[in-house]
Amino acid sequence: MTLTTPHDVDHQVAVVREVAARHAAETDELARFPVEALTAMRETGLLGLPVPVEHGGAGGTTADVVRVSSALSRDCTSVGMIFTMHCQQVATLARFAGPGLARNVLPGVARGEVYLASVTTEAGTGGHLLSSGAELSADRDVLHVDRFAPVVTGGLHADGFLITMRRPGAVSPGQVSLVYADRDQVELTAEGGWNPLGMRATHSVPMRITGDVPADQVVGEHGKFPEMAVLCFAPYAHLGWAACWLGAASGALARTVRMLREPAERKRRDLGSDLLLHRLSRVRERLDGVHSLIQHAVSVLASGADPASHPVQLLLNAVKLTASEQCVAAVEDLVELVGMRHGYLRNSPLALERALRDLRSAPLNYSNDRLRAADGALVLMDQEVRFARHLR
Known part of the structure; x- marks a missing residue:
């Protein structure tokens, strides 16, 4: 099935999320690949979201992939990451593959037959x-x-x-x-x-x-992957990963707020407590900041800004660095807020413990130390301190 409208995408995301949520605890416990969620992505056509329309896909944009990756990660961060990394490969093929290779591979992706690693x-x-x-x-x-x-x-x-x-x-x-x-x-x-x-x-x-x-x-051309990485591969990675981390932390906050608003919980807690309200505010502030940074970077790229320019590279690196630190900090805040029973125990329906473990990988997924060293070199080359901006 080919996705053609936002309504189609939303429906198929809902289908995959339901499957992912149903198996999330088991796949985490066993360190098992979520074959059920991948099957749902195949059958709904979600794997073909970024495939160009001329090859049978939905022609989804980077913004579409970011939105879907974040939504899938609310229930299972691994499923969101599997999807966004597949889309990174598809986008690279769509942009740089020769006509013959594109014709041989991309229609199969659009039909859900080809999952790329x-x-x-x-x-x-x-x-x-x-x-x-x-x-x-x-x-x-x-x-x-x-x-x-x-x-x-x-x-x-x-x-x-x-x-x-x-x-x-x-x-x-x-x-x-x-x-x-x-x-x-x-x-x-x-x-x-x-x-x-x-x-x-x-x-x-x-x-x-x-x-x-x-x-x-x-x-593309032999030996030219570094150029392709700067133009497509790395931007997709940083935006897609950040979207997944934001989705994981947003899902954790949503589950926590729903629990706090349950009648039984309201009897046990003072929802007017300054400490509780301040912690919730801080969590939401972290996530809004990450969301705004991702959306700004997506819009800058969509405007035609050069991903190889120093300001855009610094912006994309800031997306990765900020999301990888703020999202895990947000879930740590939630654990402190709800305490041992709901925040620390593995069998809590809030699944904060799983989200925290998943997000701990974020600073290591292309090391923040390595990225900051690269950023420092870029800063030294930008004496005017220019910021990435929309071109239109």
């Missing part, structure tokens, strides 16, 4: 996107892939992969290519398990991917 992590790089130690080898019209990645979200369930490797004959680690591989073109080997603190249902196991793919499955 990202293979960009590499041992020893600390998550650095723009360099690689694994090199493609080429033989006439064939590329030979042999790639280990320590973290591949949903990799064992994916139908296709976007893989970063050094271009054939590269003379530096920064000459990175992006290659598409169908699942039936490669051999997948899980080289470890997945038993993390949070984000457990992403099932982001370490994997080795080997196989041969046609040379025309390079996305």
Whole structure:
């Protein structure tokens, strides 16, 4: 099913959210991939949201993806993250793939047949996107892939992969290519398990991917992934991740407010307490700040601003940094507010404990320390302290 209107999207999001919520506790407990939610995304057509209309998709914008990612994360942050990272791959293909590759892949995504996984992590790089130690080898019209990645979200369930490797004959680690591989073109080997603190249902196991793919499955030009990352891959990552973290924290606040307003709870608590009201105010202030920053960044990009410009890069990095810190702080505030029974126990229907564990990954998901070091260098290059703005 192809999504064509906001009403369609809202309905399909509601369907997926119901499925995700029903299985969230179990998939977290077992660190199990949410196959039921992925099936719902396939069947409703939600996987095709960012696919261009000419390839059978809904033609969704970055703003659409951000909104849906946030909504899905209210019930299960892992489901939201799986969706937004898939959309990151789709958007990159839609923008940079050659006509033949786009025709071969994107209609299948629109039909819900192709869920895409990202293979960009590499041992020893600390998550650095723009360099690689694994090199493609080429033989006439064939590329030979042999790639280990320590973290591949949903990799064992994916139908296709976007893989970063050094271009054939590269003379530096920064000459990175992006290659598409169908699942039936490669051999997948899980080289470890997945038993993390949070984000457990992403099932982001370490994997080795080997196989041969046609040379025309390079996305864009050989060695040009760093440019694609700045223009599309990284902005989608920072906005999508931030939307998921905001959704997780917003869901936690919504559940808490509903509980506080229940008649039985109102008898036990003084809802006029200054301490309670001040804490609720602070939580909402944190989330409104993150929401405003995300929306500003989305609108700046939609206006045609250059993602490679220093002010826009600083803005996008600020989205990631701010969301990763403020959303986890908001849930910590909620835990303090409702106390041990509702805030700390794993069997509480508020699920604050799960949200807190999931959000603890946010500063580590491309390290905030690394990002701040990059930001510092950008600040030194911007003597006039320019801010990203709308171009129209």
